[in-house]
Amino acid sequence: MITExxxxxxxxxxxxxxxxxxxxxxxxxxxxxxxxGLARPAAIVQFFLVALAFGCLMTAFITSDxxxxxxxxxxxxxxxxxxxxxxxxxxxxxSLLLWVLILxxxxxxxxxxxxxxxxxxxxxxxxxxxLIGIGFLLFVVFTxxxxxxxxxxxxxxxxxxxxxxxxxxxFHPPLLYLGYVGFSTAFSFAIAALIEGRIDPVWxxxxxxxxLGAWCALTGGIALGSWWAYYELGWGGWWFWDPVENASFMPxxxxxxxxxxxxxxxxxxxxKTWTVLLAILTFSLSLLGTFLVRSGVxxxxxAFATDPARGVFILAFLVIVVGSSLVLFAARASSLKGWGxxxxxxxxxxxVLNNLFLAAAVGTVFLGxxxxxxxxxxxxxxxxxxxxFFERTFVPIMVPLVVLMAVGPLLKWKRSDILGIAGRLxxxxxxxxxxxxxxxxxxxxxxxxxxxxMALAGWLLIGCMAILAERAKFSSGQVxxxxxxxxxxxTATWGNAIAHLGVAIFILGVTASETWQIExxxxxxxxxxxxVGDYRFTFEGSEPLAGPNYTAVRGTFQxxxxxxxxxxxxxxxxxxxxxxxxxxxxxxxxxxxxDLYAVVGDPNGTGGWSTRIYYKPLVSxxxxxxxxxxxxxxxxxxDRRHRVGAPARRRxxxxxxxxxxx
Amino acid sequence: xxxxxxxxxxxIVAVTVLGxxxxxxxxxxxxxxxxxxxxxxxxxxxxxxxxRFRLGGLVEEGxxxxxxxxxxTRFRVTDLSAAVPVRYRGLLPDLFREGQGVVTEGAMGxxxxxxxxxxxxxxxxxxxxxxxxxxxxxxxxxQGDKGRNAPDNW
Numbered sequence: 077m078i079t080e081x082x083x084x085x086x087x088x089x090x091x092x093x094x095x096x097x098x099x100x101x102x103x104x105x106x107x108x109x110x111x112x113g114l115a116r117p118a119a120i121v122q123f124f125l126v127a128l129a130f131g132c133l134m135t136a137f138i139t140s141d142x143x144x145x146x147x148x149x150x151x152x153x154x155x156x157x158x159x160x161x162x163x164x165x166x167x168x169x170x171s172l173l174l175w176v177l178i179l180x181x182x183x184x185x186x187x188x189x190x191x192x193x194x195x196x197x198x199x200x201x202x203x204x205x206x207l208i209g210i211g212f213l214l215f216v217v218f219t220x221x222x223x224x225x226x227x228x229x230x231x232x233x234x235x236x237x238x239x240x241x242x243x244x245x246x247f248h249p250p251l252l253y254l255g256y257v258g259f260s261t262a263f264s265f266a267i268a269a270l271i272e273g274r275i276d277p278v279w280x281x282x283x284x285x286x287x288l289g290a291w292c293a294l295t296g297g298i299a300l301g302s303w304w305a306y307y308e309l310g311w312g313g314w315w316f317w318d319p320v321e322n323a324s325f326m327p328x329x330x331x332x333x334x335x336x337x338x339x340x341x342x343x344x345x346x347x348k349t350w351t352v353l354l355a356i357l358t359f360s361l362s363l364l365g366t367f368l369v370r371s372g373v374x375x376x377x378x379a380f381a382t383d384p385a386r387g388v389f390i391l392a393f394l395v396i397v398v399g400s401s402l403v404l405f406a407a408r409a410s411s412l413k414g415w416g417x418x419x420x421x422x423x424x425x426x427x428v429l430n431n432l433f434l435a436a437a438v439g440t441v442f443l444g445x446x447x448x449x450x451x452x453x454x455x456x457x458x459x460x461x462x463x464x465f466f467e468r469t470f471v472p473i474m475v476p477l478v479v480l481m482a483v484g485p486l487l488k489w490k491r492s493d494i495l496g497i498a499g500r501l502x503x504x505x506x507x508x509x510x511x512x513x514x515x516x517x518x519x520x521x522x523x524x525x526x527x528x529x530m531a532l533a534g535w536l537l538i539g540c541m542a543i544l545a546e547r548a549k550f551s552s553g554q555v556x557x558x559x560x561x562x563x564x565x566x567t568a569t570w571g572n573a574i575a576h577l578g579v580a581i582f583i584l585g586v587t588a589s590e591t592w593q594i595e596x597x598x599x600x601x602x603x604x605x606x607x608v609g610d611y612r613f614t615f616e617g618s619e620p621l622a623g624p625n626y627t628a629v630r631g632t633f634q635x636x637x638x639x640x641x642x643x644x645x646x647x648x649x650x651x652x653x654x655x656x657x658x659x660x661x662x663x664x665x666x667x668x669x670x671d672l673y674a675v676v677g678d679p680n681g682t683g684g685w686s687t688r689i690y691y692k693p694l695v696s697x698x699x700x701x702x703x704x705x706x707x708x709x710x711x712x713x714x715d716r717r718h719r720v721g722a723p724a725r726r727r728x729x730x731x732x733x734x735x736x737x738x
Numbered sequence: 739x740x741x742x743x744x745x746x747x748x749x750i751v752a753v754t755v756l757g758x759x760x761x762x763x764x765x766x767x768x769x770x771x772x773x774x775x776x777x778x779x780x781x782x783x784x785x786x787x788x789x790r791f792r793l794g795g796l797v798e799e800g801x802x803x804x805x806x807x808x809x810x811t812r813f814r815v816t817d818l819s820a821a822v823p824v825r826y827r828g829l830l831p832d833l834f835r836e837g838q839g840v841v842t843e844g845a846m847g848x849x850x851x852x853x854x855x856x857x858x859x860x861x862x863x864x865x866x867x868x869x870x871x872x873x874x875x876x877x878x879x880x881q882g883d884k885g886r887n888a889p890d891n892w
Contacts (some may be wrong), residue, residue, distance in 0.1 A: 420747050432752055436759035444762055458774035458872075461767075462843075468766040473759055519871060586781035597828055599807045649832070677829035680808030688829050 079144055082132025086173075087182070089125035092118055096206035098185075100199035102273075112195050115202040116187040122209065123177075130164075130177045133222050137164050143229035146170065146222040152235040152654055154625045163236045164245035168370065168386075169222035171249060175366070176212045178250075178257040182286075183209065186261060193282060200268035201261075208260055211393045219386050235654035238626065244304040248297060252324060255294020256362045259331055261286040263359035263401070266352045270404050270479050275352065280342030283355070285713055287338055291331045292709035300701035310647075310660030310675045312595070314698055317466045322367035322445040326438055327609040330358040333434035340424045343489060345419035347428065348412045353405060354431070360398045361438070367394050368445075375488035411736055419491045426484035433477040438471040474509040478532050481579065482539025485572055486546060500542040507538030515588075529587030536580040543573040568715035575708025582701025588694035589670075599684040609691040611672060612636040613645075617687055618676060626650045633663070633678030633687060645674045671695050772843065777820040787846045793822060793854075794841040802836055815840060815852070826854040839871070 093585040096118035103111025133146070137160050142148040150167040151160055159166075165174040183205040190198050202327045216222070239245075267284040269275045301321070306314040315321060334354045340347040371387030418424045444461045451457050482504055486497045494501075511534030512527050594609050602617035616632040628650040635642045645663035652659070665672040670693035677686035774792045775783065785791060793815055801814035801821075811830060814821045824842055834840065834857060842854035 420746065420751075428748070429751070429755075432755050436755055437754075440759060440763050443767075447767070458792075460772045460774065462770065462772050462790075464790075465766045465770040468770065469759070469762040472762055562879065597809065599809050660832065680804060682808075684808060686809060686829055 078135050079141065079223050079225070082136075083131040083221070085125045085128040086213065086217060086223070089122050089129065089176075090210065092122045092125060092218060093206045093209040093213055093316055096122060100203045104196040104199045104203075104558045109195075112199040115199040116181045119180070119183040119187040119202045119205065120255055120327045122206065123180040123283045125224045126173075126177050126180045129223075131172055133170060133173060134161060134164050137161065140233065141229070142231075142233055142503075143225050144222075145224045148226055148230050149234045150236055150255045151233040153232055153623070155236060155241070156624060157234055158243065162240070165249045166236050166240045167222075169216070169220045172212065172216050172220050172370065173222055174249065175253055175257060176209065176216060178253045179205070179209055179212065179260055182258060182261050186264075186286075190282075191660050197272065199358055200271055201264045204264040204267045205260060208397070209494055210263075211397070215389050215393065216385075219389055232654075234624075235652070237655065238650065238652040238657050238659050239308060242308055245308070248300045248304060251293055251300060252297030253651060255290050255292075255297050255331075256324065256327060256365065258286065258293055259327060259334075259355075259362050260292025261358045262290070262334060262355040266355035267404065268470045269412075270352060270401075270408045273408050275341065275348045275412050277342050277345045280338050280340075280351070281557070284335075284338045284342060287331065287355075288713045291328070291335050292706045293712065294324070294328050294331060294409055295706045295709065296657050296703055299699050302702075303699050306695075307662055307664055308659070308691055310554050310662045311595075312662075312673055312675075312688075312692070314589075314695070317461075317463045318446070319445050319448075320369055321344050323368045323442050326441055326445070327358055327361040328472050329434050329438045329441065330354060330361050333431045333438075336427050336430050340427050344418070344424050346418065346424065347431075349409045350431070352409070352412065356398075356401045356405060357438075360394070361442075362403075363390075363394050363397060367391060379563065407602060419568075421487065421494055422491055428488055429480055430477065430484065430700060433473055433480075435472045437477075440473065441466065444469065456579055464669065467723060475528075475532065478536055478579065478583065482542075484574070485543045486539070496717075497542075500538075500546070503542065504535045504538040508532070508534040510534060511537070511584075523591065526587055526591035528596040529583055533583040533587065536576065536583070536667070540573045540577040540580060543569065543576070568712045568714055570713065571710070571712030573708070574711060575705050578701045578703070578705030578708055581697050581704055585694045585697025585701055586701075589692045589698065591695045593695075594691040596689045598687060599680050600687045601684045606687075606689060608672075608689050609720060610638055613640065613674065613689050615685070615687065618652060618679075621648070625654075628661075629676070631674075631687070632734075633674050633689075635665070635672060643672070645672065647674050647676045649676065666696050669693065670695065750850055761787075774841075776817040777822045778817055780822060785846055786821050786850050790843065790845050792841055792843045793824070793839075793852055795839070797834065797836050797838055797840050799836050815842065822852050823850070824852045824854050826857055828857075830857060 099111045100115035100118075102108065103114065106260070135141075136144045136147050137151050138157070140147065140151060140153045140160070142151075146167060146169050150170075151163045155163065163170075165171040176397045183202055186193075186198070186201055186205065192199070262283055265279070265286070269279055291667050298321075301324070302314045305316070306312070333350065337347050337351040337354055341351050367390040371390050382550060418428075420699040448459050448461055451459055483497070483501065486500055511530045515527065515530045544562060544565065547569060548562040550558045552558065576605055596606050596608050598606060600606065600615040602615055605612055605614035605615075612635065614636070616633045616634055618629050618631040621628045621630045628648040630646050630648045633645040633647075635645060643665050645665060647663035648661040650659045650661055651657075661679075670691055673690040673692060675688045679685050679689065688722070747840075750813070770790075772790055772792055774794060775785070776795055777793070780793065795817040796816040798814040798816040798821055801812075801816075803812050805812060806827075810825065810827045812823065812825050813836075814823050816822075824844075826842070826844075839860045842852065843856040843858070844852055844854035847853045
C-alpha cells in the first residue's frame with residue numbers, strides 16, 4: 077500500500093511539474109498575475125510530493141518489503157539499518173529519485189527564500205526548474221521506476237554491494253547531489269535572465285548564494301568520495317582520474333569559475349554574457365556527469381545496471397537541454413550589454429584570468445574523459461586515458477592559476493598596480509622559500525617538481541594571510557586598531573582567505589604524500605617485522621572472524637615508533653555472501669604528520685601472508701584542505717550581504733556604496 | 739590604456755593560455771593513450787618495449803605460479819587463440835583466479851614478458867570485464883554469459 081502511495085505521489089509530482097513548467101511562463105509573458113502566482117505553491121507542492129515518494133521508498137527498504145523489485149534486488153534483511161537506508165540511493169532507481177528530490181528541494185527553496193525576487197522573474201526561474209524536473213520525472217516513471225512490484229516476492233533480497241556498505245559512502249551521494257543538482261538553480265536563473273533579456277549586478281547578487289551553496293556541497297561530496305576510495309579500495313590512492321571521478325570534477329571546476337565570474341557581474345556589472353554561458357555549461361556538465369555515471373557507458377562501482385534505453389533517454393535529454401539553452405543564449409546574448417574591457421592589472425582582470433585557466437582545465441579533463449568513449453563509438457578501438465595524461469595537462473594549467481591566486485585578492489577593483497602590492501609579494505616569495513627550506517630539512521628533496529609544489533603552497537599561504545593583513549592594516553603598526561579592524565572584517569573576506577588557504581593546505585598534502593610516501597610490499601610470517609620510515613611493523617598473524625553480514629580474515633600488526641610500542645593495526649579481508657564479494661579493509665592510523673596504512677592480502681601457502689604497508693606523510697591534509705575550502709565557502713555564504721534574502725533591486729541601486737565593499 | 743589596447747592584451751593572453759592548453763593535450767595524448775589489446779592483437783601488432791598498454795583476456799588455466807616467496811606472480815593471459823606471459827609484483831585483487839577475466843596494465847619487457855604494474859579483476863565473481871567479453875566474442879571463443887550481469891556489477 078505504502079509503495080502504491082509513493083508511486084502515485086511520483087506521478088502527481090510529474091503532473092504538478094507539467095503545470096509549473098508551462099503556466100507561469102505564459103503568465104510572465106502575457107502579464108497574467110494569477111498564472112505567475114502559481115509558480116511558488118506549485119514548487120512547494122512538487123517538493124512535498126517527491127519527498128513523500130522518497131519516504132515511501134525508504135519505508136519499503138527499512139521494513140525489507142521484498143515484494144518491491146528494487147528492494148528485493150538491492151537490500152537484504154540482515155543488513156544494518158544505516159545501510160538499509162543508504163541502500164535507497166545505492167541503486168540506479170533510488171539514486172535517480174534522490175536526484176529529483178534534491179532538484180525539487182532547490183525549487184522549493186527558491187520559492188520560499190526568493191521572496192525578494194520580482195514575481196515574474198521568480199516565476200520564470202521556477203518554471204525552468206520544473207522543466208528540468210519534468211525530464212527527470214519522466215525518466216524515473218518510465219524507465220527507472222523504483223516502485224514496481226514482483227510476484228511472488230523472494231524470501232530475501234540480493235543485498236547491497238559490500239563496497240558501498242560504508243558510513244562514508246552512505247552520505248557521499250546525497251552531498252554530491254546537493255552540489256551537482258544545486259547548479260540547476262544557477263542554470264534556471266541564467267535561463268530566466270536570458271528570457272527577460274536583462275542581467276544587472278542584482279542578478280549576480282541573487283544567484284551567488286545558490287552557486288556558493290552548491291559549490292560547498294560538491295566540494296564536500298567529492299572529498300568524501302576520494303576519502304572513501306582511499307580507505308576502502310585498499311590501493312592507498314585518493315584520486316585515480318577515473319571517468320566517474322572526472323564526471324563530478326568537471327562541474328566542480330566550471331562551478332569554481334562561475335563562483336568567481338558571478339562576483340564580477342555583481343561588483344562591476346561586466347562579464348555577463350560569459351557568466352550566463354558558464355552557468356549553462358556548469359549545469360550541462362552536471363547532466364553529462366549524470367549521463368556518464370547512470371547510463372552504463374562506463375563500467376564502475378557507480379554503474380549499477382546497464383540498460384541501453386536509459387542511456388538513450390538521458391542522452392536525448394542532455395541534447396535537448398544543452399541545445400535549447402545554447403540556442404536561447406545565441407539569440408539573446410547580444411542584448412546583455414556590459415562587456416567592458418578592464419585594466420589587465422585589476423581584481424576583475426585577474427578574475428578573468430582565473431576563468432580562463434579554469435576553462436582550459438575543464439577542457440583538458442573533458443577531452444581526457446570523453447576521448448576514449450568517442451574513439452570506441454567511432455572506431456571500436458579500446459583505449460584508456462590514465463593519470464599520466466592528466467598529470468601532464470591538468471597540473472601545468474593549475475600552477476599559474478595558483479600563482480595568480482595569491483595575487484588577485486590583493487588587487488583593487490577597476491585599477492590597481494603591481495607595485496602597490498610588491499611588498500606583500502616579496503613576503504610571498506619569502507614564505508615560499510621558507511616552506512622549501514622546512515621541507516628540505518625535514519626530508520630529502522626527491523624532485524624539483526616536489527619543491528615547486530611546496531614553494532607554490534608557501535606562496536599561496538602568505539597570499540591568504542595578506543588578504544587579512546591588508547584589511548587589518550597591520551603595516552600601520554597599531555596592533556590594537558588592527559585587531560579591531562580584523563574583527564570587523566566581513567565574513568565574506570574571511571571566507572575568501574580561508575577557502576584559498578584550503579587550496580594551499582591541499583597542495584601541501586598532495587605534494588608531500590606523493591613525494592615522500594614509503595611503500596613496502598612483502599611476504600610476512602608471524603613474528604617478522606619490517607621498517608617503514610620511523611615505524612617498525614611486526615606481523616602477529618591472521619585469524620578468522622565473523623561480522624554481522626560477512627566473514628573475515630583479520631591480520632594484526634604491532635607498530636613501534638623509535639623502539640616504543642605505538643599502535644596496533646588490524647586490516648581485514650572481508651567475504652560477503654550476498655552478493656558474493658571480497659573486500660579489502662585497510663587499517664589506517666591517521667596522524668596530522670602522516671598516515672600509517674596497512675593491508676593484508678592472500679596467504680602464500682607456506683605460512684606467510686602478502687602484506688603492503690605505507691607511510692603517507694601529510695595525506696590527510698588533502699581532505700583537510702578540501703574541508704577548509706568548504707568552510708571558506710560556507711563563511712562567504714553566512715555573510716549578511718550574501719544571504720538569500722538579499723536586498724531588493726530598488727534599495728540596492730540607491731546605495732552604490734554597498735557595492736564597493738569587497 | 740585605450741579600450742582597443744586592453745582588448746588586444748586580453749585576446750593575446752586568452753590565445754596564449756588556450757593554445758598552451760591545446761598543445762599540452764595534444765602532446766600528452768600522443769604519449770599517454772593506453773590501448774587495450776588482446777593477446778592475438780598483440781601478436782600482430784608491433785608494440786615497443788616500454789610503451790604502456792592494457793592487456794586483457796582470461797588467466798590461463800594452470801599458468802599461475804608464485805615466485806620469490808609468493809610476492810611475485812607469473813601467469814599467462816589468453817584469449818584462447820594466443821597467450822602472453824605476464825609478471826606482476828604486488829597484491830593481487832581479491833577475485834584473481836585461473837579461468838577468470840582479467841585486465842592488466844603495464845608494458846612489454848625486453849625478454850618478451852609483459853610486466854604488469856596493475857592487475858584489475860572485477861570484484862564480482864561472475865562478472866567479466868567488458869573489454870574482455872567483447873574481445874572473446876570477436877575471436878569467436880565466447881562461451882556465453884556465465885551467469886548474470888549482477889544488478890550491482892562493477
